[in-house]
Amino acid sequence: MSTIIHFGTGGWYARRDGDFTEENVVRLADAAAQMWSRTDSGAIVYIGYDTREGAEQAARLAGMVVAGAGLVAMISDRYTPTSALSWAIANDPRACGGLMITGSNHSSDYLGIKVRMADGGTGTADVIDALEESIPLEATEARGPLIEKDIVSPYLESLFSNIDTQAIAEAGLQLVYDPMYGSARGYLPAVLGPLGVQTIEIHGADEPDAQTLRPEPIEPWVDDCERMVLSSKAHAGLICDGDGSRISAVDERGRYIDAHRVFTLVLGHLVKHHGAHGRVAMGLTGSIQTRRMARELGLPLAIKPIGFKYIYEEMVKGGVIIGGEETGGIGFPERFPGRDGLYAHVLLCEMMAKEHKTLGQLIDELDEHYGPVAYARRDIRLQNEEVEMLRTLMPGLNPQNIVGRAPVHVSHRDGLRMEFDDESWLLLRPSGTEPVVRIYAEAGTIELRDEMLEAGTAIVKGEYGGI
Numbered sequence: 001m002s003t004i005i006h007f008g009t010g011g012w013y014a015r016r017d018g019d020f021t022e023e024n025v026v027r028l029a030d031a032a033a034q035m036w037s038r039t040d041s042g043a044i045v046y047i048g049y050d051t052r053e054g055a056e057q058a059a060r061l062a063g064m065v066v067a068g069a070g071l072v073a074m075i076s077d078r079y080t081p082t083s084a085l086s087w088a089i090a091n092d093p094r095a096c097g098g099l100m101i102t103g104s105n106h107s108s109d110y111l112g113i114k115v116r117m118a119d120g121g122t123g124t125a126d127v128i129d130a131l132e133e134s135i136p137l138e139a140t141e142a143r144g145p146l147i148e149k150d151i152v153s154p155y156l157e158s159l160f161s162n163i164d165t166q167a168i169a170e171a172g173l174q175l176v177y178d179p180m181y182g183s184a185r186g187y188l189p190a191v192l193g194p195l196g197v198q199t200i201e202i203h204g205a206d207e208p209d210a211q212t213l214r215p216e217p218i219e220p221w222v223d224d225c226e227r228m229v230l231s232s233k234a235h236a237g238l239i240c241d242g243d244g245s246r247i248s249a250v251d252e253r254g255r256y257i258d259a260h261r262v263f264t265l266v267l268g269h270l271v272k273h274h275g276a277h278g279r280v281a282m283g284l285t286g287s288i289q290t291r292r293m294a295r296e297l298g299l300p301l302a303i304k305p306i307g308f309k310y311i312y313e314e315m316v317k318g319g320v321i322i323g324g325e326e327t328g329g330i331g332f333p334e335r336f337p338g339r340d341g342l343y344a345h346v347l348l349c350e351m352m353a354k355e356h357k358t359l360g361q362l363i364d365e366l367d368e369h370y371g372p373v374a375y376a377r378r379d380i381r382l383q384n385e386e387v388e389m390l391r392t393l394m395p396g397l398n399p400q401n402i403v404g405r406a407p408v409h410v411s412h413r414d415g416l417r418m419e420f421d422d423e424s425w426l427l428l429r430p431s432g433t434e435p436v437v438r439i440y441a442e443a444g445t446i447e448l449r450d451e452m453l454e455a456g457t458a459i460v461k462g463e464y465g466g467i
Contacts, residue, residue, distance in 0.1 A: 001023050002023075002137045002433050004030055004040075005132065007124060010307075010327075011104070011113055012028060014112065016052075016053070016054055017082060017109065019297075020110070022058075025113065026062075027135050027136055028113055029062035029099060029113075030140045031131055031134045032045075032099060033045070033066045033069035036097050037069050037070050037071055043071060043072065043095065044090050045071050045074065045095070045098065046098035047060075047063040047074065047076065047085075047099050048064060048080040048100045049080070049102065049103040049183070050079055050080075050104075050183035050184055050243050051206075052103050052111055052242075052286060055103075055365040056079075056101075057298075058111065059101040060061075060146060062099050062113070064144055064145075066091075067144025068140065068143045069249055070144075070162065071096070073095075073146050073147065074088075074146075075147070075148055076150075077148045077150050077151075078150075080151060080155075081183050081187065081240075081243055081341065082102060082104075082114060082116075082243045082339070083245065085120075085151065086098070086116055086336050087120060087158060088120075088151040089119070089156040090120030090121075092251075096117075096118050096354055097118055100115075102114060102243040103243075103244055104246075105153050105217075105242055105328075105443065106215075106242070108213075109134075109211075115128070116338070120337065121234070121316065121336060121339060122312045124309065125310070125313070135318065138174045145386075153173075159191055160191070162334075162344055164354060167350060167354050168197065169195040169196050169355045172196070172303050173192075173235050175192070175197060175198070175234055175238060176199070176202065176225055176229045176234045176236075177189055177202070177237060177238050178203050178217075178222070178238070178239045178240070179203060179239075179364050180215035180240065180241060181204075181206065181210045181213060182215050182242035182243055184341065186201070187342060188342055191346075192349065202225065210367060212301055212382075217241050217246055222239055222250060225239055225255045225346060226250050226253070226255075226256060229250045229251075229252065230253075230254040233401050236352065237361035237388060238349075245328075245341050246331055247259060247328050247344050249261075251350065251363055252360045255363070256361065259326070260285075260290065260326065261289070261363060262329055262330070262348065263287070263322070264290045264293055264370075265348065266351070266364055267290065267293060267294070268297075268366075271321075271394070273350070278300075279299065279300045279301070279302050279321070279346050280300070280302065280321065280323075281306055281315060281320045282301070282304070282311070282323065282325065283303070283310070283311065283326055284304070284411075284414055285326035285427060286326070287305065287375065288373050288375055288423045288425075293370060302320070303312045305413060306326070306414055311331065312324055312337050316333075321334075326440070329341075347381075370446075374443055375441070375442040376442075376449055377440045378438070378453050378456070378457065380436065380437045380439065380457060380461070381435060381436050382435055382436070382437060383435060384435045385430070386435075387435050387436070388430075388438060390430055394430070395412045399418060402418060402426060403455050406419050415428050415429030422443075424443035424449075424452070425442055427439070428460060439457060441453045
């Protein structure tokens with residue numbers, strides 16, 4: 001019996017010792033190739049892969065299947081960030097899409113496939129749904145030739161096309177860079193080094209603990225970067241996930257700076273130093289600080305459900321200057337409508353250079369101007385039937401009191417989101433791909449945030465009395 005292949009918010013993922021098999025790689029690659037060949041026979045499909053065991057072999061297999069369907073399969077000559085694959089597609093008028101073999105931010109025993117469309121983006125939810133439904137039950141035997149190409153170098157060169165490199169060169173920045181053993185390893189130091197930026201890279205080569213570090217740029221997985229920033233007295237630490245899509249940072253005091261704060265900083269930088277103006281696209285879990293900054297700058301906000309595909313849909317409408325979601329993906333439509341982790345880091349370096357400030361000083365100014373915030377997410381693992389029951393009941397939930405406060409706004413748009421008069425908020429959302437309910441909260445203090453997380457946990461477990 002064939003495995004049911006289901007796309008999550010970022011692609012299809014499965015255990016390497018489970019459903020990530022040659023047969024399933026062929027089935028998915030065949031479905032994507034048939035989709036593209038119906039409208040653009042003979043066009044180029046770019047193929048990329050990360051640093052995980054089996055990724056290159058799976059990429060070559062997927063590429064041969066694509067070529068067997070009559071398309072030109074152009075495979076990267078080395079491991080590549082997903083953003084480099086997207087850049088190659090978006091800047092080649094002959095390209096109709098691409099496939100990225102990666103475990104992304106999942107643990108080391110997973111691999112998966114991300115699909116990219118002709119603009120380098122994820123495609124709309126309707127397109128992905130249609131692709132999922134078209135996956136054949138049997139694996140095709142058709143194969144074709146591969147063409148190897150350097151798609152990394154042009155992408156790395158593009159990172160500075162609109163950047164004040166002189167300011168960076170004069171700033172004397174000292175950084176720690178953590179690619180988390182992923183496919184962005186080596187690349188940021190390679191492009192910043194010629195500008196005089198001193199970069200210490202950790203988790204850049206396979207080591208004994210490579211299999212135990214989850215390549216997700218959140219705590220506790222960023223602890224090594226925090227320690228290295230402190231011991232090396234760096235101005236900041238920059239972190240990428242397993243395929244260079246998601247990011248976070250560490251300031252010079254060793255404080256973890258989540259992607260929400262990075263997003264807000266970069267937004268302000270684009271407006272102040274790049275003259276950007278337009279809409280801001282972000283998910284339901286976007287930060288209070290981002291909302292306040294957008295209001296102050298007169299930038300319309302487009303609030304979307306969880307998942308970058310919804311950010312993508314907003315980007316392709318036009319007029320969006322930046323888009324992002326809570327897992328650390330930040331995109332810049334002027335480049336392509338997808339996550340671009342390395343470019344976000346370059347912008348952060350440019351901001352520190354032009355402002356003549358460390359990352360911690362920039363964060364302090366953000367907190368002083370827009371008010372301090374504390375954000376966190378908690379995952380509650382349940383039985384499948386419990387998650388489905390909660391998903392069914394959630395549209396009817398309308399809590400009247402959360403830790404002594406009445407919500408001023410309740411939304412069931414994507415889970416259950418409650419907002420309070422000080423703009424703090426709590427979101428409960430069942431995962432669409434695993435038996436987990438995610439609880440998100442943001443407030444002005446860590447204490448209030450944690451109280452709301454506890455209340456959300458009690459609601460999920462049916463132990464809360466305020467409903």
